[in-house]
Every structure is written in structure tokens, then in C-alpha cells.
Amino acid sequence: MQVTETLNEGLKREYAITVTADELEAKVNEKLAEAQPEVEMKGFRKGKVPMALLKKQFGQRVLGESMQEAIDNAMSKHFEESGDRPAMQPQVKMTNEDWKEGDDVNVEMSYEKLPEIPEVDFSKVEVEKLVAKASEDEVTEALKNLAETAQDFQDRKKGTKSQDGDQVVIDFVGKVDGEAFDGGSAEDYPLVLGSNSFIPGFEEQLVGLKEGEEKAVEVTFPEEYGAENLAGKPAVFDVTVKAVKKPVAAEIDDELAKKFGADDLEALKGQLRERLEAEYVGAARAVMKRGVLDALDGLVTFELPPSLVEAEAGQIAHQLWHDENPDVQGHDHDKIEPTDEHNKLAERRVRLGLLLAEIGQKAEVEVSDAELTQVIMQQARQYPGQERQFFDFVRQNAQMQQQLRAPIFEDKVIDHIVEGAKVTEKEVSKDELQAALDALEDE
Structure with missing residues (x-):
């Protein structure tokens, strides 16, 4: 096997690798000899198949494997001896495209090697x-932000219309095709408007209502709704607003601290x-x-x-x-x-x-x-x-x-x-x- 340098320019390297026909044949014979004791074939006892028949039956496949191994071994030996480390996977191509069994194998390998990197003081x-x-x-500002996340709700002045962000306490009964359905009713339910915790379109229709007002909220269940009997169907919720409450930040005191585990x-x-x-x-x-x-x-x-x-x-x-x-x-x-x-x-x-x-x-x-x-x-x-x-x-x-x-x-x-x-x-x-x-x- 011969490895000849054909290009040495900066970090670029190219080499011509030649695997002789004799080397390749020896590699094939070696692999067939290793496999012979385990081979079974009709008309022969296990391990007694003649080498000539093995070569005829498996020679082409083993030839391909041997060729690849020979090239890989040549590359590994080259990098070990030269100390080169390729920056990316080397490019390898066969140069005698008209190769036939019995010919030498000629391969071109090209790569860019990693540079020598100087020591740093x-x-x-x-x-x-x-x-x-x-x-x-900054600590006080963080406390205020915590207090806002731990907000409470206080009753708004009687007659005040609800706003986005308010909490409304409601009774409701949901109906599909005029019939109430399981899980569609509740009393004294606290709902924060804008929280998107109800069916799309439900909360928006409660904005602007006052304590004591009633409203028929018309919505359509999403097609992907979990309950198959409701998915994609229009529904009407009869809603009564029992209270309208505004959000207020929690007091910054020991009680707030305890809410957060302190x-x-x-x-x-x-x-x-x-x-x-x-x-x-x-x-x-x-x-x-x-x-x-x-x-x-x-x-x-x-x-x-x-x-x-x-x-x-x-x-x-x-x-x-x-x-x-x-x-x-x-x-x-x-x-x-x-x-x-x-x-x-x-x-x-x-x-x-x-x-x-x-x-x-x-x-x-x-x-x-x-x-x-x-x-x-x-x-x-x-x-x-x-x-x-x-x-x-x-x-x-x-x-x-x-x-x-x-x-x-x-x-x-x-x-x-x-x-x-x-x-x-x-x-x-x-x-x-x-x-x-x-x-x-x-x-």
C-alpha cells in the first residue's frame, strides 16, 4: 500500500492512496479463511467448504468489504503518523473509475487539517x-410585583359596570338545543374576565354588566372540545351576575410573606x-x-x-x-x-x-x-x-x-x-x- 502526498498548501492536503491487487486479494483470502470454519453449504460438512467455492459464492461481497477496510486502515495510519487532525470529514474518491477485479485500487483523499494553535498566557x-x-x-419593587400576583378582589360600587380584569361572581346554566347538559351549571362561580378560563367568547360578553343583571351568552364549543357530545355545538348560557369586584394588590406584610413560603x-x-x-x-x-x-x-x-x-x-x-x-x-x-x-x-x-x-x-x-x-x-x-x-x-x-x-x-x-x-x-x-x-x- 502506498500513500503519496500530492498537495500541501496552507492547511489543505491531498494524498494518492494505492491498494495493490495482491494486497486486496490477500485481504479477501484472509477474511474467507476466518469465516470458513463456520460456513455451512449443501453437500459439505460445516467448515469443509472449499476455498474456491467460498470465493465464488461470497468473493464479491468480501472484496467490497476488504477494499473499504484497506482504505480506512490507510487513512487511520496516515493520521496517526502525520498527527494531522482533519477539520471536517475527509473527501475520498476512487480515481480509476474503470476498475475491475485484479486491478490496483487508486484513491484520492483530500482534507483541511486543523492548525497548530499557540499557547496562551x-x-x-x-x-x-x-x-x-x-x-x-429594587427589593421594594420586587415586593410590589409579588403583591400584584397575589391580588385580592374587592366589591366595586353598586351599579358599576364590569371591566376586563375584574372578577364577576355568577350563576349560570348552559344549554344545548334547549336542554341543560351535565357540568354546564354552577352557582357563585368567581370568574376573572380576560383569564380565558372559559369557552372562547364567553368572558368577553360579560364585560360591561352590572351586579344583578342577566345575560344569555351565546357561544360555540370548539371542535376539539374534550366532551364529544358538546364538541362543535352552539350553546346558550343563562348567566346572572351576583357581584362585580375589582382587583387589588395584596398588602405587603407578614401575611404576604407567608403566602410565598417565608x-x-x-x-x-x-x-x-x-x-x-x-x-x-x-x-x-x-x-x-x-x-x-x-x-x-x-x-x-x-x-x-x-x-x-x-x-x-x-x-x-x-x-x-x-x-x-x-x-x-x-x-x-x-x-x-x-x-x-x-x-x-x-x-x-x-x-x-x-x-x-x-x-x-x-x-x-x-x-x-x-x-x-x-x-x-x-x-x-x-x-x-x-x-x-x-x-x-x-x-x-x-x-x-x-x-x-x-x-x-x-x-x-x-x-x-x-x-x-x-x-x-x-x-x-x-x-x-x-x-x-x-x-x-x-x-
Whole structure:
């Protein structure tokens, strides 16, 4: 077997691989000899089928397998000896298309290798770490928001018309074809108008009614309604309004605190302060991470595989086009050509991606199964009622697991870099932190 270099230009490599006919035949004979003891054929005892008959019966199939194995082995040996790491799957094609049994096999292999990535002196990475504390005003604002979510309702002045957001206390009887149906009646039922908890069109017809008024509410059950005897049918609900109540925020006191699981108001304030500052820490980390990446981008330069940059630029252009055209769901549109700006961003992403991967590999950074499971569970919460299906889907999908592992790995590498970097803390307000975060999105 011969491997001859035919192109060495930048990161591009091409090789001509020749598997001789004799090597191929030897490989076929070896595989047939291995299989011979287990082969059974009519007229012969197990393991006694002549080699010539085996070759006639199975030779073509084994020849194909042997050819592929020989090429794969040649490629593996080449990468092991050269130390090259292909940026993408190598392209392999047979060059003697008129090949016939008994000929040598000639193959061309081409790829772009990953570049040599220089060492980074982390002490030269200077980054600012923003620190924000929750002020009393911010805690008070959070308390007010909690009080609104724990709202109560108070009777409106007699004769006041109901508004969207009000609670009406009603008696009602629902009828289909003039007959009352099971589950269609209730007394003293508290209904918040605009909550969309009733059949579509029901609540809107109660807006503008006063205490003591009656109304025949006409609606149609949805076609997909759970009760088959009602699905898609028109109905009339005879409704009596017994009270109209306006929403009022709950009092900010110890009772409010207990509603949210705290012992008293001071304990609730403490929990809110911790929660706010945890959010600030997350935002500050995003800002610091961008600072680390910017610093690395300025410290390190190396040649980039054109295929990776081209693929990344195409993906960026495609995603941004869909962001600007949200009504287009499919991908049967014209090809999106990357701009110079897309190419520049792609170069940065590829450079930093390769650099972080190299740093992580040398530092032996790993993502544990426990860390991956935690992220999967967080993602699963986005699908209420289908958490188990999502969890099982990810566990059976290696590509999805890799997509979830990648950001965890990147964050751990960033942490490793920060440990050796020059970090300066700067105390800022919530607004200043938000401005820094918004600036990231504008870039």
C-alpha cells in the first residue's frame, strides 16, 4: 500500500492512496479463511467448504468489504503518523473509475487539517468583573410585583359596570338545543374576565354588566372540545351576575410573606435580594465572558480552515435571514450568500471555537454525566407534561447530547481561563449592568 502526498498548501492536503491487487486479494483470502470454519453449504460438512467455492459464492461481497477496510486502515495510519487532525470529514474518491477485479485500487483523499494553535498566557488576559448589589428600591419593587400576583378582589360600587380584569361572581346554566347538559351549571362561580378560563367568547360578553343583571351568552364549543357530545355545538348560557369586584394588590406584610413560603416580611425581602443578586451574577458573567473572548481574540492569531469558516458564515447568514423573515418556516428558499460581515464574524467564531477546544483538551476539561443530566432536566421543563419524552429523546440522540454538552464545556473552559487571568472587580448599579448586557446584544 502506498500513500503519496500530492498537495500541501496552507492547511489543505491531498494524498494518492494505492491498494495493490495482491494486497486486496490477500485481504479477501484472509477474511474467507476466518469465516470458513463456520460456513455451512449443501453437500459439505460445516467448515469443509472449499476455498474456491467460498470465493465464488461470497468473493464479491468480501472484496467490497476488504477494499473499504484497506482504505480506512490507510487513512487511520496516515493520521496517526502525520498527527494531522482533519477539520471536517475527509473527501475520498476512487480515481480509476474503470476498475475491475485484479486491478490496483487508486484513491484520492483530500482534507483541511486543523492548525497548530499557540499557547496562551492567561496572565495577559485582562477582564473586568461587574458586581451589582440589590438596592432597597429594587427589593421594594420586587415586593410590589409579588403583591400584584397575589391580588385580592374587592366589591366595586353598586351599579358599576364590569371591566376586563375584574372578577364577576355568577350563576349560570348552559344549554344545548334547549336542554341543560351535565357540568354546564354552577352557582357563585368567581370568574376573572380576560383569564380565558372559559369557552372562547364567553368572558368577553360579560364585560360591561352590572351586579344583578342577566345575560344569555351565546357561544360555540370548539371542535376539539374534550366532551364529544358538546364538541362543535352552539350553546346558550343563562348567566346572572351576583357581584362585580375589582382587583387589588395584596398588602405587603407578614401575611404576604407567608403566602410565598417565608416566615415573615424580612425573610421574604432577604429571599428576593438573593434572587435579584443571583440574576445580576448571571448577567455579569455574560459580560465577563464576552470580555474574555474579546481578549483572547486579540491575543491569538493562526490560520483557519477555509471550509470551517465557509460553513459557519453560511450558517450565520441563513439564521439571520430567517430572523428577518420569520414567516418563512421551511428552507426551500434561494441560497443566502454570506456578506463580508458574516465572514468576519465566522472567522472570529471559528478561531475562538478552535482555541477554546484546544485549551479545554490540554486542561482535561470534561462534562460529567451529572452536569449533562441537569441541563437536560432544565430543558425538559420547557415541555410541561412531556418531560419524560424529551428526556428519553435526548438520551437516545447523540447529536442532541453534543449540542447540550458544548455550552457547558465552553463555560468550564472560560472558568479555567479566568482562574489564571487578571480580573478586576467593579461595583455597578443594576442599570449600568443592564446597559453593559444590552451592549452585548447590539454588537
